Amino acid sequence: MxxxxxxxxxxxxxxxxxxxxxxxxxxxxxxxxxxxxxxxxxxxxxxxxxxxxxxxxxxxxxxxxxxxxxxxxxxxxxxxxxxxxxxxxxxxxxxxxxxxxxxxxxxxxxxxxxxxxxxxxxxxxxxxxxxxxxxxxxxxxxxxxxxxxxxxxxxxxxxxxxxxxxxxxxxxxxxxxxxEPEAAAVHCMKVLKEHLLDIVGTNFLIVDCGGGTVDLTTRQLLSNERLGEKTIRTGGFCGGIYVDRGFLAFIGEKVGPSVMQILQESHYGQLQYMVQEFCKKVKLLFTGYREDYKTFDMDLDEVCPVVKQYVTGSKLDKLEEDEWIVELKFEDVKKMFDPVIKKILKLIRDQLNRGGSISAMFLVGGFSESKYLQKRIREEFSDEVRNISVPPQPMAAIVRGALEYGLNMQKIKSRTLPLTYGIELAPLWKEGDPPERKQTHGRIFVFRRLVSKGIEVDVDQEFGLELHPSFQNQIEISIEVYATTAIEAKFCDEPGMKKIGELRLDFPDPHLGFHRKITFTLTFGQMEIRAYARNQLGQSTNANFELEL
CATH class of the missing domain: 3.30.420.40 (ATPase, nucleotide binding domain)
Incomplete structure (x- = not known):
């Protein structure tokens, strides 16, 4: 069963x-x-x-x-x-x-x-x-x-x-x-219906703006409410915490970098209380419209009183003169956001250049609740994508979509591979092969591609080879599996190539000697690589794939 x-x-x-x-x-x-x-x-x-x-x-x-x-x-x-x-x-x-x-x-x-x-x-x-x-x-x-x-x-x-x-x-x-963007896409399938976009063949982009990372994927709605992946998933480290880091850099200019170091190491609870106050009263409310913004006065004596023990020199004189009030003006806050948003806009641009026509763009994740981020994205892309929206409770979109996927794992039909996968083989060296790569036993180690980067594969699609024993009484075989950022490769030591694991297979019935064969397959459409093997009678044999950690 x-x-x-x-x-x-x-x-x-x-x-x-x-x-x-x-x-x-x-x-x-x-x-x-x-x-x-x-x-x-x-x-x-x-x-x-x-x-x-x-x-x-x-x-x-x-x-x-x-x-x-x-x-x-x-x-x-x-x-x-x-x-x-x-x-x-x-x-x-x-x-x-x-x-x-x-x-x-x-x-x-x-x-x-x-x-x-x-x-x-x-x-x-x-x-x-x-x-x-x-x-x-x-x-x-x-x-x-x-x-x-x-x-x-x-x-x-x-x-x-x-x-x-x-x-x-x-x-x-x-x-x-x-x-994360895949789970969000499953959740956003319902939103497509609300916008009358639930038409087979519709392409839509998910932009998952989290705390640490921003992840993107372009999906296509297939028949029977299934999803295909149209482009390689992309992402970057440009989530909401990088705005917080901009705020801390701003405070560091007021109190001095050495003071910030002390707070980081010895009074982190107060430092984070100050960050949370910034998030609640400034970051989450910032729209990017100057007329909406009122200069915020942060009272350091209230949110981080321990700082008064460490500030010295001219910075102390200035803060005492200002009664430990630090003003966060419109331009100050905008400078905290802009470098982060610039990276997000570039990630979206790259996805749009790869994905062809897009009918809708959905912003999910906690940082997507930022009105300023929404404003900048709409300003940049509304001429190309008519429907740019944020579904209700965007912070929960991923966890709810992942659950919907778990209840019906058939919703995901295909995924696009981010790397080229293959194995190392050792055929006989022949004329024309690099002489320096000829081994003492007359063979040459080469990369044998199984599936290429950028290919859309079904979740249960198999890729593999038929293997024969190298010696008569062989009872097992070990195969090294590699991945590369390149589409084509000849050898396993090329730039961008990395060993990702080892596949071990049982070779049963040694009494049959060389008259044996095993078909091994790897599946890449799942989120994890899985190995399968069958002997010449079609019976399953043990296949174990261990990843390099």
Whole structure:
């Protein structure tokens, strides 16, 4: 019996850089419920992706919103010699392909895999919802990931889900992945109907503006409410937190970079309280229209009183003269947004150049609620895309769409491959091959392409080869699998090429010697690469694909 027949509950998890959430549904009565109860929060569709550890960074003391920002208490706070432990956040960025020096620093003794595992384990209030469910046997988990995540990043997340005890085995098929824009696209299929765009062949662009990343994909509506992917998924690190970083840089100009360093290291709760006040009272309200904006006075003595202990020199004189009030003028706030929005506009432009005619563009994710971002996108693209809209509750679009996908996984028909995949083979060296590549055993190592970058493949489409034993009594075979950013490649050491894993196959019936063959196939249309193998009688044989981590 298929594992799908065992499923009674579907859970979707949107594990984000700054905010995370989950939704769930019983398969028999598929009402989508988005969780809105969190530590010290009720009514919010997500909570902060933050952990507060003990001093040894072994045990989680608080998670979510209460782990992040603390309202300052005058005369009761720590002195400058008694720093408050810093919470851990933005650790998801360690899975991305950004330069290491741009990734957030983690405390000594803590790595991002443990942080991710601990956070997912903290979210395990999921388990308490269904006391009669054998959770790891009867629940399907859909975990969303950014469009640009590599196969290795997904493998790390699978390990973390397993270590958080949400699945029984590391290779369990009861954990499935969906990209964030793909999940949003499933959710936005309903919005197409509202705009009378639910016509087979309609292309629409999803722009998922999250906290850390912005992800894009162009989808096509197919018959029977299924979706095809028309372009390679793209994304970048230009989410809402980069506006927050612009705000902190602005404050740093007022108090000095050394003071900001002290706040980061020793008084992070107050620093984040100041950021949250900026978000609530400035960032979320900023429309980009000068007439809408009223200069905001931020009272540092109220939102971050500890700063007064550290400011010196001319900056102290100026702040004391201004009674610790910092003015955020229209141009100041605009400068915090503009570099981030410029990157988002470029990502959209690149997608439009690739995707052909687009009937609609949907903005989802928490940062898409920014009126200024919406304004800039409409100014730039309204002549090309008539319908640019933000669906209701855009912050929950991904987690709800992922759940809809989990309830009916046939909704996704195809995906477009971001890389070219293939294997390393060792045929006999022949005249015309590079002489320097000839091996001592008279063979040459070459890259054998299985499927090319940019190809649209069905989720169950198979790519593979027929294999024969290299020696008579061979009982297993090992194949190295590679991926490259190039469309064509000859060798596995070319620029842009990377080994992503190893495929191991059993070669049964050694008594048949060379009179044996095995057909192995890899599927790439799923969010994870999966391996299958059949012998010459059509019987399945063991195939194990292990990713490089």
């Amino acid at each position: 298929s594992w799908k027949n065992d499923i009674r509950v579907v859970i979707s998890i949107d594990f984000g850089t700054t905010y995370s959430g989950f939704a769930y549904s019983n398969k028999i009565n598929p009402e989508i419920i988005t969780n809105d109860t969190w530590p010290e929060q009720i009514g919010q569709l997500k909570t902060n992706t933050v952990l507060q550890y003990d001093k040894n960074f072994k045990n989680v003391e608080e998670w979510g919103y209460p782990a992040l920002a603390k309202k300052p208490r005058r005369n009761k706070g720590k002195s400058k010699n008694q720093p408050v432990p810093k919470p851990v956040e933005h650790f998801k960025l360690h899975l991305g392909s950004m330069p290491d020096n741009d990734k957030p620093l983690l405390p000594k003794g803590l790595n991002h895999k443990k942080a991710i595992t601990d956070y997912l384990k903290s979210m395990d209030t999921i388990n308490t919802r269904w006391p009669n469910i054998k959770f790891m046997d009867q629940a399907l988990i859909i975990l969303t990931v950014p469009a640009e995540f590599t196969d290795q990043a997904k493998a790390i997340l699978r390990d973390c889900i397993y270590n958080a005890e949400l699945i029984k085995t590391k290779t369990s098929e009861k954990l499935q992945f969906s990209t």
